[in-house]
Amino acid sequence: MSDERLIERQCASELVLAGDFLQVRRDQIAFADGAIAQREYVVHPGAVVIIPVLDDGRLVLERQYRYPLGQVLLEFPAGKIDAGESRWTAAIRELAEETGYRAREWACAGVLHNAAAYSTELIEIWFARGLSAGPQSLDDGELIDLCLMQESELDALAAAGSLTDAKTLIGLLWLQKWRRGEWALTWQPAPAEAADPSTP
Incomplete structure (x- = not known):
């Protein structure tokens, strides 16, 4: 079946708001x-989310206050992609900055669109394992509490409706499918400097 009848073509475009890293357009x-x-x-530059898996099977998550919602959310580590930065580089950087962990191995699971009706944002999903702990390097005004959780604990929160962050729910789905052997991940070693927690 052709998509031609579904496609919407731009006739005009207006910049409504230019923020520090977001734009709002009216077309x-x-x-x-x-x-x-x-x-x-x-218009969003794109982001990455990381599912960090410790050697004992536990997961590294974050609790962070989300101002638009006025509440603290439980989430996998994530962040926006900087200009000129590859998605893998962004994942390595965000994991180290937000959690202090460095990973020996990485696997890309794919891309999700979390708000396709009103945002260009894509989030690339990365898995990280072989973790080594180190110091966080948070941005000014960034407050994050780390949580180490079993998959079963996270699953129970999702079942109860307490886990509402879309990227974390999708990350949990990917994790469960991968651990059951239903979805495949292709692992690759991290660049040497990215796996070394002593590297600034």
Whole structure:
């Protein structure tokens, strides 16, 4: 079946807001039948989420206050991709900065779109194992509590409706499928400097 009748074509685009790292745009679009409509959306540079697996099987998670929601959320480590940075480099950097952990091995599980109706944001999913602990290097104003949890504990929170972060729920799904042998991961060694916790 062709997608042609579903495609919306941009006729005009207006920058509504230019923030420090987000933009809001308002576009006029045309449907295949010629009808006109409006779309408002957020332009985002993209992000990564990391599922860090300790040698004993526990997972490294974070508790962080999310201002738009006015509450603390439990999440896997994640962060935006800096300009000119590869997604893998971003994953290595974010894991080290937010948790202090460095990983010997990495595997990319794919990409998720967490708000496709109103944002260009994509989040690439990375697994990390062979972890070595080190100091966090948080940004100014960034407050993060680390939590070490069993998969079963995280699953129970999801079942109870207490785990609501989309990327963490999808990361948990990927973890469970991989551990059951249903979804495959291809592991690769980290660059030498990224696996060494003594490297600044």
